[in-house]
Each structure stands twice: as structure tokens, then as C-alpha cells.
Amino acid sequence: MSMTREDMLRELELLPVWKLRAEPMPAEKSEKTINLQTALVLAPRASIETMDWQALQACVKDCQACGLAKTRTQTVFGVGDENADWLIIGEAPGAEEDKRGEPFVGRAGKLLDNMLAAIELKRGENVYIANVLKCRPPENRDPHGEEVIQCDPYLKRQVELIKPKLIIALGKFAAQSLLNSDATVTSMRGKLHHYCGVPVIVTYHPAYLLRNLADKAKAWDDLCLAKSTMQSL
């Protein structure tokens, strides 16, 4: 029985995410060569959607899918209770997180811990904290679209494995990436959104709140909404 190219890619678990990255290879290169090369480059990424925690962590640790691999000190996978009801999602590691390998450990992280405490939550206890990007963008620049595209399968798999009841998206970047929107935080606050079937509440990023103290009251409203939403789930 002869296998079609599609059959082969499916066998290699390269579908449905397989995409040609470059111009088609010249005709003289055999189909076998192309598939082998594709498998070597993409096999680890193609199977992300079936990975367990250990495999996913190892895959993120060695990820070379975008240019941030060259500038990071280490990847920042996420931290907390792997069966948490609450999933907190930020933007990307900063300098301190890149050094320590844990999300939200700088000044913004302290404020995040206080925000969690305000609704009787504690880092690591029924809470998991992750970022949209697992690597630090150099000079704290905004993440690029291509970086988000490459990193998104990791976050999706984390969500599938954790099965949180509720996600809190911290700040414009996390909210826009998760919700595939270019709306402002102001317009996204106060409503229930969804990411991969999980309810999402949007609030301000703690780093923003450190610079805009007046908006802390609004963040408090968002946390109250999150808490009452969780109670109703």
C-alpha cells in the first residue's frame, strides 16, 4: 500500500500544524528528503498538543522556534499548582524573571502576590502563573507577532493540562493575544471572555498599576468580579 504525503505527515504527527516555511524545494530533491527534514525541524513542535507536563517543560526549555532563544538566559515556563482552578497569564518574562526562571518575581510580581492575597489566593496554591511568551524580549521591548505565534501552542497545552476554571489576563498584551483582539484593556474589563473554552477576565498588568496607582481601585473591581465569577462556576 503506497502512502500519500498527507498519510506520512499524519503518521509523523506533523499534521495539522505542518506548514511550509520557505519556498518549495527544487523538484530534484526527493519527497523523502523533504519529509525527513520537515520531521527533524518540526516533530517536537508538532506533538506539543499531546505532551505531558514533563515533555512540555523539556520542549520549552530547549525551544529554538524564534529569535528570543538567542537572547534569553533561560526560558520561563510557569509556576504553581498544576491542577489549579486559577490561571494567571502575563505578557513575557522581564529581566529578573529571565535570571531566575520564574514568572513575576520582580516588583510587579510582588504586587501580583498582593493582588492574589486580596482575593485570598496564594502563588502555588490553587493558582498557576504563566506568560504568553516563555522568553524575555530583549530590552523589554514589546513581543513580536511571530514570537506569539511560535509560543502559543505551549500556553494552549498548559491550559489543557491545568484545566483551570478561570483565567485572569494581566494587561493589554496578554488580553489581546489570548482574545485575538486589538481592543483596549478598558473596553475588555468587566466582561467574561473565553480562551480555549475557559472563561477569561481582563485586568491591568501589575507593572502598569505600579505606575498608575489610581487604577488600582479598578483592578480591585476586576478581582472581585473574578472571585464572584469563580464562585458561580
Ligand code: URA
Ligand atoms: N511581567 C510579565 O508579564 N510577566 C512576568 O513574568 C514578569 C513581568
